[in-house]
Amino acid sequence: MDRNKSFYKWDRLILFSGGVESTAILSSMANDTDFAVTFTKEKWQNKNDWVNIEAVKRIITKLKIKNHLFYDIPPPANFDLSLHRAHRHQVDVIYPFVLYFLRVNPQISEVYYGNNSGDRNAAYVMPLHDEWFDIFSIGWDLDPASTAKDYKRRINVVHPLGKLTKKEHWMLIPDEVKPDVYSCWARMGPNPSEEPCGTCEKCEKRKKLGLPLG
Ligand SMILES: [Zn+2]
Numbered sequence: 001m002d003r004n005k006s007f008y009k010w011d012r013l014i015l016f017s018g019g020v021e022s023t024a025i026l027s028s029m030a031n032d033t034d035f036a037v038t039f040t041k042e043k044w045q046n047k048n049d050w051v052n053i054e055a056v057k058r059i060i061t062k063l064k065i066k067n068h069l070f071y072d073i074p075p076p077a078n079f080d081l082s083l084h085r086a087h088r089h090q091v092d093v094i095y096p097f098v099l100y101f102l103r104v105n106p107q108i109s110e111v112y113y114g115n116n117s118g119d120r121n122a123a124y125v126m127p128l129h130d131e132w133f134d135i136f137s138i139g140w141d142l143d144p145a146s147t148a149k150d151y152k153r154r155i156n157v158v159h160p161l162g163k164l165t166k167k168e169h170w171m172l173i174p175d176e177v178k179p180d181v182y183s184c185w186a187r188m189g190p191n192p193s194e195e196p197c198g199t200c201e202k203c204e205k206r207k208k209l210g211l212p213l214g
Contacts, residue, residue: 009032010033010035010107011033011107012110012112013034013037013098013102013108014112015037015111015112016056017038017039017050017051017114018051018052018055018056018180018182019114019182020116020170020181020183021114021115021169023177024114024170024172025112027172027173027177029160030063030065032067034065034067035108036067036068036069037098037101038056038070038071039051039073039094040070040072042070042072043072043074043075050090050188051188052187052188052192055180055187058180059181062177062180063177071101073094091128091129091132095132095135095136102136108155109154109155109156110156110157110158111133111136111156111158112160113133113157113158115159115162116161116162116165116166116168116169117162117163117165119162133157136155137154137155167211170209170211178214179214183202183205184196184197184203184213185197185200186200196213196214198213
């Protein structure tokens with residue numbers, strides 16, 4: 001059996017949050033062989049949730065993205081990242097599911113992850129991403145009797161617009177989609193605010209770059 005052949009035609013996974021960078025990717029380079037996935041935590045979301053589901057749906061519709069899925073991460077039992085001494089991050093909740101997607105869809109050879117040119121300087125979180133990207137890239141083979149070819153198969157994690165600034169990303173988004181690209185923390189979670197708060201870290205970043213609040 002050739003496990004690189006699949007019923008599904010898509011061969012690229014796009015991680016789509018509804019934020020500026022991933023919306024710029026969907027706006028400028030997505031095609032029908034891409035599969036976009038938005039991870040949510042609908043059943044246990046709180047004010048720190050990272051997605052506004054309704055806004056994401058509007059973006060997907062407006063951009064006519066053919067293959068998109070919400071994947072609702074199950075509530076972890078008795079688990080609170082903030083209570084643990086290890087300085088980990090929400091990527092540690094999301095990325096195991098990305099790994100799962102890659103393993104059950106062996107035709108996928110590339111993962112697109114939105115990143116801007118400033119993100120590299122930003123922070124402790126980038127090494128955490130990199131650790132996971134390394135794990136994604138390792139080939140594997142479920143069937144020990146098959147040829148070793150799949151062990152060599154690499155999955156590339158790509159930041160396709162990573163050399164562009166956040167503002168340049170913003171400019172790639174069609175005007176009719178821009179009002180649905182939310183960043184403000186107050187607009188995420190179960191009872192999202194209608195308007196951006198203007199004071200959270202995400203709003204401050206937009207102000208600094210001269211982008212409208214969203
Ligand atoms: Zn805000």
